[in-house]
Amino acid sequence: MQIDHLEITALIGPSGCGKSTLLKTINRMNDLIDGFHIKGKVELDGKNIYESFDVNQLRKRVGMVFQKPNPFPMSIYDNIVFGPKTHGVKAKDELDEIVEKSLKRAALFDRVKDKLHKPALALSGGEQQRLCIARAIAINPEVLLLDEPTSALDPIATEKIEETVLELKKRYTIIIVTHNMQQAKRISDKTAFFLLGKLTEFAPTEQIFNQPVDKATRAYIKGKFG
Amino acid sequence: MAKVRESVMRIVFLLTALMSVLCVLFVCFFLFTNGLPAIAKIGPLDFLGGIKWKPESNEFGIFPMILGSLYVTCGAIILGVPIGILTAVFIAFFCPTRIKSAVEFVTSLMAGIPSIIYGFFGLTVLVPLINDVFGVRGKGILAASVLLAIMILPTIISISQQALEAVQRSYFEGAIALGASKERSVFFVVLPAAKSGVLASIVLGIGRAIGETMAVVMVAGNQAVIPESVFDGVRTMTTNIVLEMGYAADLHREALIATGVVLFVFILLINMLFSILRSKERVQ
Numbered sequence: 001m002q003i004d005h006l007e008i009t010a011l012i013g014p015s016g017c018g019k020s021t022l023l024k025t026i027n028r029m030n031d032l033i034d035g036f037h038i039k040g041k042v043e044l045d046g047k048n049i050y051e052s053f054d055v056n057q058l059r060k061r062v063g064m065v066f067q068k069p070n071p072f073p074m075s076i077y078d079n080i081v082f083g084p085k086t087h088g089v090k091a092k093d094e095l096d097e098i099v100e101k102s103l104k105r106a107a108l109f110d111r112v113k114d115k116l117h118k119p120a121l122a123l124s125g126g127e128q129q130r131l132c133i134a135r136a137i138a139i140n141p142e143v144l145l146l147d148e149p150t151s152a153l154d155p156i157a158t159e160k161i162e163e164t165v166l167e168l169k170k171r172y173t174i175i176i177v178t179h180n181m182q183q184a185k186r187i188s189d190k191t192a193f194f195l196l197g198k199l200t201e202f203a204p205t206e207q208i209f210n211q212p213v214d215k216a217t218r219a220y221i222k223g224k225f226g
Numbered sequence: 227m228a229k230v231r232e233s234v235m236r237i238v239f240l241l242t243a244l245m246s247v248l249c250v251l252f253v254c255f256f257l258f259t260n261g262l263p264a265i266a267k268i269g270p271l272d273f274l275g276g277i278k279w280k281p282e283s284n285e286f287g288i289f290p291m292i293l294g295s296l297y298v299t300c301g302a303i304i305l306g307v308p309i310g311i312l313t314a315v316f317i318a319f320f321c322p323t324r325i326k327s328a329v330e331f332v333t334s335l336m337a338g339i340p341s342i343i344y345g346f347f348g349l350t351v352l353v354p355l356i357n358d359v360f361g362v363r364g365k366g367i368l369a370a371s372v373l374l375a376i377m378i379l380p381t382i383i384s385i386s387q388q389a390l391e392a393v394q395r396s397y398f399e400g401a402i403a404l405g406a407s408k409e410r411s412v413f414f415v416v417l418p419a420a421k422s423g424v425l426a427s428i429v430l431g432i433g434r435a436i437g438e439t440m441a442v443v444m445v446a447g448n449q450a451v452i453p454e455s456v457f458d459g460v461r462t463m464t465t466n467i468v469l470e471m472g473y474a475a476d477l478h479r480e481a482l483i484a485t486g487v488v489l490f491v492f493i494l495l496i497n498m499l500f501s502i503l504r505s506k507e508r509v510q
Contacts, residue, residue: 029403059405066403070396073419082414083404132400139404 001192001202003143008165008174010184010205013194014225019177020067022194023145026175027062028055044143060087063141063172067148069128071120071135076112079120079131083139098138105171106134107164126157130164137172144168146176150183162187181221185209193217254490261487264480273484279450279466281474286481288488290452294367294460295436295492297453298446301371302378302435307428309375310382311417314424317383318390319412337380345444348373353445362457365447370460373441378431385430389423390416426503433496437489439464463489 003009011019021030028049030036041048049058060083071079080099081089089095099116103109108130112123120131129149136144146165150158165174166187178184184191185205192202193214201208201217212218219225265273268286276287317329352372357364393416401411417424439462447459448469461469467482467489474482 027403029399032399032402056405056407059403064403066396066400068396070394070400072397072400072415082401082406086404086406086410135400135404 001199003173003175004190005173006169006171007189008169008176008187010188010191011175011177011194012179012181012184012191012220013200014220015179017194018197019192019194020147023064023147023175023177026143026145027059027064029064031055060139061141062143062145063136063139064145065129065132065136065147065149068152069125069132071123071128071131073119073121075117076120076123076131077116080135080138083135087139102134102138103131105137105164105168106130107160107167108134124157126153126160129153129157129161133161133164133168137168142173144172144174146174148177148179151179158183181209181223193220195220257483257487257490260480261484264477264484265487267477268481268484273481274488277452281470281478281481284477286477286484288463288466288481288485290450291461291463291466291485292488293452294446295462295464295489297367297460298370298374298442298462299432299435301367301456302374303428303432304375305371306375306378306382306431306435310379310427310431311386311424313379313383314386314390314427315412315417318387319408319416333380333383336376337384341377341438341441342444344373344377345441348441348445356457360457363447363459364457365445366457366459367446367453368456369445370442370462371456373445374435374438377438377441378434381434382427382431385427386420386424389420389427392423393419422503422506426500429496429500429503433493433500436462436492436496437464439468443468463492 011023013019024030025038026042026049030038038050041050043049044053044058044061047053072082077099080102081095084095084098089098100109100113103112108127111127112118112131120128123131129152133144133149149165150161153161162183165176168174176184176188188205190203191205191208193200193208193212193216195216201212201214203213208217209221212221264286268276273286273288274292275289276285277289278285278287279290313333317326317333321329348369352369353364355364356362356366356369397415397419398411401415402408406414442462443465446461446465448461448465449459450461450466453460463485466485470478471482
């Protein structure tokens with residue numbers, strides 16, 4: 001499976017089909033799970049991420065946004081500078097610049113510019129998720145992994161996140177796991193359908209939704225199971 | 227029939243619940259009725275601020291003892307808190323699962339050792355050690371502080387550990403996903419998130435340290451004067467009571483009870499602080 005530069009790839013499939021596990025393999029978050037086992041390989045720029053990368057450097061290049069918004073219980077500003085500080089940015093003006101740029105890209109800056117030092121947990125769910133996106137892009141990753149980023153949000157917040165994601169596509173390669181097929185259809189360039197832990201079909205999104213080759217894919221897309 | 231039994235049981239439960247409330251009220255009543263008149267007789271300023279404790283000449287200033295209690299408690303906190311918190315972090319995040327239950331067992335065992343045993347340990351190990359290393363008498367603030375630090379460790383460890391483990395896993399994962407090392411994630415995200423629980427553990431540790439008597443009396447030297455260095459002997463409020471209660475009479479006896487009142491007020495304030503911190507933690 002080839003993920004292309006500056007494209008949005010959607011991973012869809014019924015619950016338990018392994019799409020989130022695959023996503024978490026790409027930035028090695030699965031390393032945290034006891035007894036986790038990997039076969040095969042994942043390459044970034046042709047290099048195996050489990051062999052040729054320091055795991056923290058890998059996670060700097062491959063950022064992640066989780067299903068449930070998880071801002072840290074600190075101020076909005078501190079949430080965003082945590083990543084850059086981790087990777088050695090110290091100068092105050094540089095950090096300020098990163099905060100502004102990241103929040104702008106996550107379409108949150110205008111909403112929070114007057115309360116940067118207020119607790120992040122006071123934001124609404126949708127705003128928290130956009131803050132998490134801002135936090136992820138503050139370390140300037142190349143790839144963004146989004147693990148069902150809108151499943152905990154209402155439709156309006158979902159729409160805003162989708163707009164933000166489409167905007168982010170200009171700069172980042174995005175892989176999104178979603179349960180919402182309409183979402184995959186709306187924003188992704190390519191879609192991968194998973195079933196029972198196997199990649200069943202992977203093609204341009206239009207093709208997957210209009211002329212799926214596989215029978216199971218067709219049935220899933222028509223809502224016959226899931 | 228069933229209804230009668232139910233209301234009888236309800237009254238039984240109510241009475242047993244009232245027991246502990248009544249006990250506290252009785253203790254308060256006894257303390258204040260015996261202690262406050264003595265404070266009035268001695269004069270609040272002379273009692274709390276007086277630096278001379280000479281019962282034989284009717285001088286009852288407990289300022290050296292208040293200071294003594296504060297000194298040994300501060301010493302215990304300075305020594306015990308960093309060790310306790312780091313141990314809690316270790317158990318919660320870095321301890322190999324194989325030895326985790328063993329470490330937890332040992333720390334809970336520490337809490338169960340009677341204070342007189344700690345006192346013996348202090349007297350036979352710590353005091354000679356301080357004597358050897360610094361060439362001083364050994365009994366004093368330093369010995370009492372080290373001993374109290376050891377004694378408050380289990381409190382700080384277990385409550386901090388609970389607080390750390392109660393922090394949402396997603397905070398830790400979020401930090402890891404940003405490329406932070408495990409150490410950085412724990413110390414800069416999880417530990418701050420557990421702040422109020424950790425503070426609560428410290429406050430409870432302060433309560434333990436300030437109220438400890440038997441272990442302190444064995445290693446503190448017990449001179450009722452204001453100490454001038456960490457090696458000087460010191461008398462705390464608790465040890466003041468236990469040293470003299472056996473033979474005291476009249477105003478002397480009442481002054482000792484009044485010392486108990488002051489101690490009680492300290493403990494009350496500490497416990498209030500503790501419950502405020504705890505409720506704050508629950509809100510988060």
